[in-house]
Amino acid sequence: SAVISQKPSRDICQRGTSLTIQCQVDSQVTMMFWYRQQPGQSLTLIATANQGSEATYESGFVIDKFPISRPNLTFSTLTVSNMSPEDSSIYLCSVGDPLNTEAFFGQGTRLTVV
């Protein structure tokens, strides 16, 4: 199994600013995924980050708003840019395990934009 650490665990930010969320995995993985969970809602995939290539974004999400970096096989960052109160959500990092196809999740970053 993979252990995922996300930082920060929570933050309160001013509108118009940006926040970068870090995701560290204890093993090398090819694919990393970023999800958003808006208050009282389900999880929605933002993008898939493959090491060495540009992230692939889902419909409704764009790189200018959610730039992602994937510098190596154990680390990724998601930036929430030019934040508004509508960006208040839990952001979760997930990785796959090629051996058993399970999906592992970090504890999430709870973001509040005021």
Added chain:
Amino acid sequence: AQSVTQPDIHITVSEGASLELRCNYSYGATPYLFWYVQSPGQGLQLLLKYFSGDTLVQGIKGFEAEFKRSQSSFNLRKPSVHWSDAAEYFCAVGAWLTGGGNKLTFGTGTQLKVEL
């Protein structure tokens, strides 16, 4: 495109009663199916998963789920609910990516309340 429907937004059961949470999926091939539980302020915990083989899958905390291809369903069951089972439950269908990882589509979730 894959999709998941959880028809019940809220369910209330008495402690000790049986539980069934419904999940229907849409996917073009053999699906990877998951059930996750999320307690307030907590992360996602995997209860069980189905990829192939036996259609009745056993999970943690006494949960089980049955894959029924003909009904495109993957319902979660527990014979006797405990008060600590109160949480939000998410069903998800995964698309396996060549690079190694499941791209998950989640249902809207079912909030379980347990009455003592």
